[in-house]
Amino acid sequence: MVTDARPFEFVLAAGHAALVVIDMQRDFIEPDGFGAALGNDVRHLAAAIGPTRALLEAWRARGWPVVHTRESHAPDLSDCPPSKRDRGQPALRIGDPGPMGRLLVRGEPGCEIVPALAPVPGEAVIDKPGKGAFHATPLEAVLRGLGVTQLVIAGVTTEVCVQTTMREANDRGFDCLLVEEATASYFPEFKRATIDMIVAQGGIVGWAAPLASVLAALPAPAAGAGG
Ligand code: TIU
Numbered sequence: 001m002v003t004d005a006r007p008f009e010f011v012l013a014a015g016h017a018a019l020v021v022i023d024m025q026r027d028f029i030e031p032d033g034f035g036a037a038l039g040n041d042v043r044h045l046a047a048a049i050g051p052t053r054a055l056l057e058a059w060r061a062r063g064w065p066v067v068h069t070r071e072s073h074a075p076d077l078s079d080c081p082p083s084k085r086d087r088g089q090p091a092l093r094i095g096d097p098g099p100m101g102r103l104l105v106r107g108e109p110g111c112e113i114v115p116a117l118a119p120v121p122g123e124a125v126i127d128k129p130g131k132g133a134f135h136a137t138p139l140e141a142v143l144r145g146l147g148v149t150q151l152v153i154a155g156v157t158t159e160v161c162v163q164t165t166m167r168e169a170n171d172r173g174f175d176c177l178l179v180e181e182a183t184a185s186y187f188p189e190f191k192r193a194t195i196d197m198i199v200a201q202g203g204i205v206g207w208a209a210p211l212a213s214v215l216a217a218l219p220a221p222a223a224g225a226g227g
Pocket of ligand 1: 022035038131156157158160161
């Protein structure tokens with residue numbers, strides 16, 4: 001049980017809680033990617049890498065399900081609505097060539113997950129054209145197929161793709177726990193506000209908890225589980 005979760009304790013369903021790592025891609029975290037092209041200070045996001053890595057190691061050691069998502073588009077941008085590509089006045093738009101390849105396009109270096117968090121064989125990788133990870137993806141079917149009932153969430157950014165995905169998951173009947181140090185925003189005040197609104201009203205969207213209390217709540221790895 002995660003005892004100091006907000007708004008109250010979270011009872012982890014051993015083996016049925018998937019770790020969902022949202023969009024920890026070079027395009028959001030490193031300089032010269034999509035996040036920077038939108039005018040953001042990307043330095044705020046690196047802090048989430050180490051805590052997310054700790055969660056990955058814990059889940060892998062137990063052989064529990066891990067899912068990674070990537071916000072990404074087909075090379076012909078057929079899955080990118082013009083409203084998304086044309087919005088605002090960014091330095092570069094989705095699909096434009098940048099120092100890490102075409103922004104948010106599948107197969108380009110910038111679209112890849114940062115090396116420290118790279119998926120390992122057996123972990124699902126969901127390419128998502130939207131902010132929410134359930135929109136136009138097989139994520140729900142993948143989770144149901146794995147017998148998952150809970151999502152433990154890490155990733156970026158807290159108020160955009162993380163919050164959207166948690167709301168989508170909530171409506172589909174998954175209990176969601178956001179790990180506070182494993183998520184980040186370009187705007188620290190938005191991270192704080194997002195966590196507050198997730199846990200308000202008796203957990204209207206879900207739970208949030210510190211990394212240490214999540215790790216402390218995990219059962220010892222079974223002999224032979226994971227890697
Ligand atoms: N801009 C921003 O904060 N986020 C995104 O565009 N995508 C994700 O959050 N993954």
